[in-house]
Amino acid sequence: MSPPTTKTRIATIWLDGCSGCHMSLLDIDARLAAVAGSIDLVFSPLVDTRTYPQNVDVCFIEGAASSGEDVEKLHLIRRNTRQVVAFGDCAVTGNVPGMRNRFALREVLTRSYLENATHQPRIPDRDIPHLFERVRPVHAFIDVEMFLPGCPPAADAIFEVLSALLEGRPPDLAGRARFG
């Protein structure tokens, strides 16, 4: 068994998004097994780690930043990560979560939790992160090394980014990635 330092330490995180990007990551299928030997998944919704570790090589961030908690996470990631990948349209553009930006937050909450509620209408205000007035992409808060658009990004594109990172070359996304 090789010492852990030689493996690329990879993290993934899921902010304001639908987890579709993570699903697409899993769609890489068998090829994942091929690279599994050279990576360490140190933090992810797919693993059990509770706290974001130090010294992460690459972090794939799915989802937009919609709350103070999201931004805290982003800063924590940035401090402890060499390369940040904005992973999917929500992280890159705000995308579907950002569609609420054209309304006032109050309107959105009222619509969701009061007008459309069938049981105990109440706007939740305890024990949950406070939502921002506006949803913004990841790069509005922290520096991002790589943008991987797509809703979700195609498995091929994700695999290309992953392989490129492992091989230390710039990824070639031509024809593989686009918004939407």
Add this chain to the structure above:
Amino acid sequence: MTLTIENLQEIAKTETDAVESYRYRINVCMAAGCLSCRSDVVKASLEEEIRRQGKEKACLVRGVGCLGLCAVGPLIDISPLNVTYQAVQPSDAPEIIGSLTGAPVSRLLLPADQPFFSRQKKIVLENCGIIEPERIESYIAAGGYEALYQALRQMSPRQVIDEVTASGLRGRGGAGFPTGLKWTTVYKARQAVKYVVCNADEGDPGAFMDRSVLESDPHRVIEGMAIAGYAVGASRGYIYVRAEYPLAVERLRRAIKQAKRLGVLGENIFNTPFAFDIQLRLGAGAFVCGEETALIASIEGRLGRPRPRPPFPAEFGLWGCPTLINNVETLANIAPIVRRGGGWFAGIGTEKSKGTKVFALAGKINNTGLIEVPMGTTLREIVFDIGGGIPAGRRFKAVQTGGPSGGCVPEQFLDMPVDYDSLREVGAIMGSGGMIVMDDGACMVDVAKFFMEFCMSESCGKCAPCRVGTTQLFGILERITAGDGSIEDIDTLKELCDLVGATSLCGLGQTAPNPVKSTLRYFENEYTAHVRRHHCEAGVCAMGKAREATT
């Protein structure tokens, strides 16, 4: 009946005799500035007082154009006493009329020798405040339409253009394109139908040069257009004037009617084959319609939006015909150039900027008003001598020239001669002649924001860089002035300034970043203070005030 030079001279003589038959001629400024402080009522009360004192035979009250020093209006001027009164109220009439034979009313007296008057040189404004803008006879008595006669009867179109070229006159609308060259291009175009358009869509905030000329001496512009029409081979002209200038519009209408009746417009002018007719077109208040191609679209009855150039209007303009578009002040210079020769005009001003320039002084300056100085006059002379300096003992900070397309000129350039090239060198432009003076109470980020908001709301929306770029620029400036800006915002400002300037379709967008660029160039420290220390030195920005309140 065709007008002859003898007719013209006779009209001039009758008019002069009539005016001089009065012992005292009281000229009351009836331009928009003084009218806004009721100079019409002053005029009426002076007339009433003359009747009351039985001096109708000795005193003539005339409504004239702008006397220049708008700050202290209503102004009246009494000749031959050479007395000017300021801030005249209707109740002052008895005292003024009563004092005609004795000592002037000292409390109203405006010192005649003050630099505001003595340092100016008037060509464009030579008749302003002297003739009655509503009477063509008054203009003719001042030598009006002689130049048109001279051009039509004694010069070929080529000779007229040669004089204009020799004068070195450059467009007074902003860009400073050589007028002779523009005329030559239209002259050379082979199409049978050509047009002359007078651009009177003055829209820069704080600028009122063209308005004053049109209100004070409308025939001068008409004469300039007719000469231009003769020179380039056009028989029809349009004056595109903004509807926000109702007085100018009214006086132009009247002037055109008078000119047609007399025969200086119409068929066979001065018994030559030359025919020229002028129509008015009112702009509906879009700043972008001052841009030549947008102006053309608007005259044609289409949406006032610019189109890419080339083709230039001189080749492909109004209804696809070669079109000469000149600004009001440019055309107002034509009659004197024809009358006195291009060489005379070229003897005034600097090497590359000939003649004089009219400026509208506004902002933090004592003598708000309209001035005309030779090109090359220093900013210091304009602001401190003619303009009377900064009020309330405050310190001069900068002067914004060229409106929203221009830039600010800071203190270190006060001794710079004002001409097209020196202004461009320091990142400002001559523009149409608006000068907004700012004192140390001005926040330059706020100034930039003001102009960017103007450009954003005046952007026509046709091209993407201007439409969205100005909105993004304004958003960043708003953020910075609210105290929420970051240091990266300053970089984004610079980047967007470059982008919008380089890629926008028309002059509006291409120059929209100028106020931001020039304030960044000379006052970047104010920007950084806003974003780093959340501090507005001048205390203008809201966050600055909030901070002061807490400390």
Add this chain to the structure above:
Amino acid sequence: MTPTAPIAQKPRTDVNPVRIYTLRIDGRDVSGREDETILTVARQNGIFIPTLCHLDGLAERGACRLCIVEIQGSPKLFAACVTLVKQDMDVITDSARIRDYRRKILELIFSERNHVCAVCVVNGNCELQDLAVKLGMTHVRYDYLNPPQSVDASHPRFSLDHNRCVLCLRCIRVCKDIEGASTWDISGRGIHARIISDLNQPWGESETCTGCGKCVQVCPTGALSEKGKSVAEMTKRPQFLPYLQMMRKEAEI
């Protein structure tokens, strides 16, 4: 078929369509007629210049500014779609400076309204989306303006979603110049400019709309679409235009 020179609103009387010029585009020797634009000549020679407001068969506007090119000897940039070729012109369509400007302009366009490709009816068939890929625009660095835009679904067969409109005004041009209905127009200015039908009435109540659907086909984004199509289900077919143009021209002769 090579598209003929686009019809201008007014025929240019100052150009001679018979004269042929030789010039250089990106270092290649090419030739073009005096009334042809840099864009036309570049495309005839297989040189790619991105465009958005341009569409073969419609009058040019020169408005999106994505087709800007450099001409040697001038510090200014020129919109290739409206700049006519000249003898010995030396055109550069793909410098680092131009690529940078184009990407930034595209970012501005993306930031202007609410372009959410993932839920758009033309996802996968959108000129704006394609341009992002072609110009290498991976993200938008400017603030999203997120304006509150409306949707007009009053027409029985089509709908208009202002959220996706890039103000290319192809709809206005095709409706006025090709269909002759002049249903579409623009109201407001600057950032507040928007497409309107008739005198700002709901499209479905328009008395001038013939329901021909040309506007829908030429719209580069999902702003105009056919009803009954869901996300990614709509494909635009603007190819009819040059043929229509050609046939009309032949009919005239």
